[in-house]
Amino acid sequence: xxxxxxxxxxxxxxxxxxxxxxxxxxxxxxxxxxxxxxxxxxxxxxxxxxxxxxxxxxxxxxxxxxxxxxxxxxxxxxxxxxxxxxxxxxxxxxxxxxxxxxxxxxxxxxxxxxxxxxxxxxxxxxxxxxxxxxxxxxxxxxxxxxxxxxxxxxxxxxxxxxxxxxxxxxxxxxxxxxxxxxxxxxxxxxxxxxxxxxxxxxxxxxxxxxxxxxxxxxxxxxxxxxxxxxxxxxxxxxxxxxxxxxxxxxxxxxxxxxxxxxxxxxxxxxxxxxxxxxxxxxxxxxxxxxxxxxxxxxxxxxxxxxxxxxxxxxxxxxxxxxxxxxxxxxxxxxxxxxxxxxxxxxxxxxxxxxxxxxxxxxxxxxxxxxxxxxxxxxxxxxxxxx
Amino acid sequence: xxxxxxxxxxxxxxxxxxxxxxxxxxxxxxxxxxxxxxxxxxxxxxxxxxxxxxxxxxxxxxxxxxxxxxxxxxxxxxxxxxxxxxxxxxxxxxxxxxxxxxxxxxxxxxxxxxxxxxxxxxxxxxxxxxxxxxxxxxxxxx
Numbered sequence: 315x316x317x318x319x320x321x322x323x324x325x326x327x328x329x330x331x332x333x334x335x336x337x338x339x340x341x342x343x344x345x346x347x348x349x350x351x352x353x354x355x356x357x358x359x360x361x362x363x364x365x366x367x368x369x370x371x372x373x374x375x376x377x378x379x380x381x382x383x384x385x386x387x388x389x390x391x392x393x394x395x396x397x398x399x400x401x402x403x404x405x406x407x408x409x410x411x412x413x414x415x416x417x418x419x420x421x422x423x424x425x426x427x428x429x430x431x432x433x434x435x436x437x438x439x440x441x442x443x444x445x446x447x448x449x450x451x452x453x454x455x456x457x458x459x460x461x462x463x464x465x466x467x468x469x470x471x472x473x474x475x476x477x478x479x480x481x482x483x484x485x486x487x488x489x490x491x492x493x494x495x496x497x498x499x500x501x502x503x504x505x506x507x508x509x510x511x512x513x514x515x516x517x518x519x520x521x522x523x524x525x526x527x528x529x530x531x532x533x534x535x536x537x538x539x540x541x542x543x544x545x546x547x548x549x550x551x552x553x554x555x556x557x558x559x560x561x562x563x564x565x566x567x568x569x570x571x572x573x574x575x576x577x578x579x580x581x582x583x584x585x586x587x588x589x590x591x592x593x594x595x596x597x598x599x600x601x602x603x604x605x606x607x608x609x610x611x612x613x614x615x616x617x618x619x620x621x622x623x624x625x626x627x628x629x630x631x632x633x634x635x636x637x638x639x640x641x642x643x644x645x646x647x648x649x650x651x652x653x654x655x656x657x658x659x660x661x662x663x664x665x666x667x668x669x670x671x672x673x674x675x676x677x678x679x680x681x682x683x684x685x686x687x688x689x690x691x692x693x694x695x696x697x698x699x700x
Numbered sequence: 701x702x703x704x705x706x707x708x709x710x711x712x713x714x715x716x717x718x719x720x721x722x723x724x725x726x727x728x729x730x731x732x733x734x735x736x737x738x739x740x741x742x743x744x745x746x747x748x749x750x751x752x753x754x755x756x757x758x759x760x761x762x763x764x765x766x767x768x769x770x771x772x773x774x775x776x777x778x779x780x781x782x783x784x785x786x787x788x789x790x791x792x793x794x795x796x797x798x799x800x801x802x803x804x805x806x807x808x809x810x811x812x813x814x815x816x817x818x819x820x821x822x823x824x825x826x827x828x829x830x831x832x833x834x835x836x837x838x839x840x841x842x
Contacts, residue, residue: 435782446748449722452714453836454807455778455786456794464776465796465806472774472819514791517777517814567796567806568747572774 323409324542327356327535333650344531345425357546365390365420373425398686403557408536423533466572480624482509484605492644525646532655554588556580577691599657711784747803766801
C-alpha cells in the first residue's frame with residue numbers, strides 16, 4: 315500500500331525577495347515580503363493561510379504572521395529546529411498537517427540578514443543544539459560550521475582520495491548556474507584556478523568552498539494536493555519527504571562515523587514513500603553549505619558509492635545538460651543563503667517549467683535536500699503532476 | 701543603502717560553562733587528569749557527559765581517570781579566526797583524536813607540522829591552565 319503521505323500534498327506557491335549583501339530591511343520584513351510573493355504566486359489571499367512554520371531563530375514567529383497578514387484562524391504554529399535541514403524537514407511537517415485536514419495551506423518562510431545582521435559564529439550561539447560545541451569546542455578554537463565540518467571533509471579526502479579539484483568543480487558549476495539566474499549575489503564567472511587561489515578558511519575549506527553570508531527572504535506554501543490542483547500554477551506534488559537525525563546529533567566529534575549524516579536515514583525512507591529511486595531523478599537541488607557537503611550527499615543519495623563522489627561529479631555530469639544537473643539556481647554557494655528554501659523553490663520552478671535559462675529539459679521528478687545542525691538531513695522528492 | 705555588518709565579539713577567549721553533568725570532567729583537567737563518565741550499571745564510557753546511559757538507561761554514573769593517549773581520526777587547520785581571540789594563533793591545527801579510552805577529543809595539536817598529519821598518528825593529551833578554574837586540553841605528538 316502506498317504511504318498515506320505520498321502525493322497527499324503539493325507546493326502550491328513560491329516567493330523570494332532579492333538576494334543581496336546589504337539591506338535596510340529587517341529579517342521579519344524580508345520573511346513577510348517573500349511570504350506575500352508566495353501567496354500571490356499560488357493565487358491565494360493571506361487570509362487563506364492557516365498554518366505557519368517560520369525559520370527559527372531569526373525572523374518572525376507565528377504571532378508576527380497573524381499581526382502582519384491578518385490571519386483570521388491560524389491552526390498550526392511550528393518551529394522545526396534543524397538548522398540547514400529545517401526548510402525541507404518543515405515540508406514533511408506541513409504535508410502532515412494538510413494531509414490530515416488540520417490545515418489547508420501552510421506557509422514555510424525564512425527571513426535572514428546573514429550579511430547585514432549577526433554573522434554565523436554569533437548567530438549559532440542562539441541554537442541550543444550548539445551547546446556542546448560551545449562548551450567543548452569553542453574554547454579550543456573550533457566553533458563555526460566551516461571548522462566543525464572541515465574534519466569530516468578531510469577524512470573523506472584521506473580515505474578516498476577526494477581532492478580540492480573535486481571541491482572546485484562544485485563551486486564552478488554552481489556559479490555557472492547562478493549566472494543564468496537574474497536574482498543572485500554572485501554573478502561573475504568563477505574558474506578552478508580562482509577557487510584554488512581563494513584564501514583558506516579552515517583546511518580543506520577555502521573561501522569558495524563556503525556558502526554565502528547574504529540577506530534575503532524566501533517562502534513556500536504547502537497545500538493539500540486536491541486543493542492545489544485548483545490553484546493558479548501547475549501542480550507540483552510531494553511524492554516522498556523525510557527528516558533524519560544522525561547518531562551523536564549535537565556533536566560531530568563524538569559521532570562514530572563523521573560521514574554518516576541524518577540523510578543516511580531519511581533518504582531511503584523518502585525514496586520508499588515516493589516509489590522512485592536515484593535513476594528516476596531528473597534534477598537535484600542539494601544543500602550546499604560547503605562544496606564537500608554536496609559531494610557526500612550525492613553518495614548518500616545513491617547516485618554513486620561512498621568514496622566515489624569526487625570523480626562522479628566531474629566531466630559535466632552535474633551541469634546543465636549533464637546526467638544529473640544540480641543546484642540549477644546557484645545554491646547557497648552563489649545565489650544566496652536562505653537556509654535552503656531557495657533550493658525547494660528552484661525545484662518547484664524546474665518542475666513547473668519556469669526555470670528560464672536554467673531549465674532542465676522535460677524535468678518531471680526531482681529531489682531537494684536540507685543539511686545542517688551538525689548533520690541533520692532532510693529530503694523531499696517532488697513531481698510535476700499530470 | 702546597505703548597513704554595516706555588526707561588530708565581531710570582543711576578543712576574549714570563549715570559556716566553557718560546565719554543567720552539573722560535566723563539572724567532574726573539567727575538574728579533572730585542572731588536576732592534569734582525563735576523567736571520563738562511566739555508567740555505574742553497565743560500565744560503558746560516554747562523552748560528552750550526560751544524565752542517562754544511552755545503552756542501559758541507568759542514571760547512575762561515576763568518573764574514572766582514563767588513559768591520555770590516542771590516534772588522529774581527522775583534523776582541520778583553522779586559518780580564519782571566527783572569534784578574534786584566535787587571530788594571533790592562526791593558522792592552528794585542531795586534531796580530532798580517537799582516545800585509547802574509547803571516546804574522542806578535539807583539541808589543538810602542537811609541535812607537529814601539517815605535512816606530518818595522518819590518520820592514525822599517535823598523540824597524547826596535554827593540559828593548559830587558562831585561569832584559576834579552567835584548564836583546556838591540547839595534543840602533542842607521541
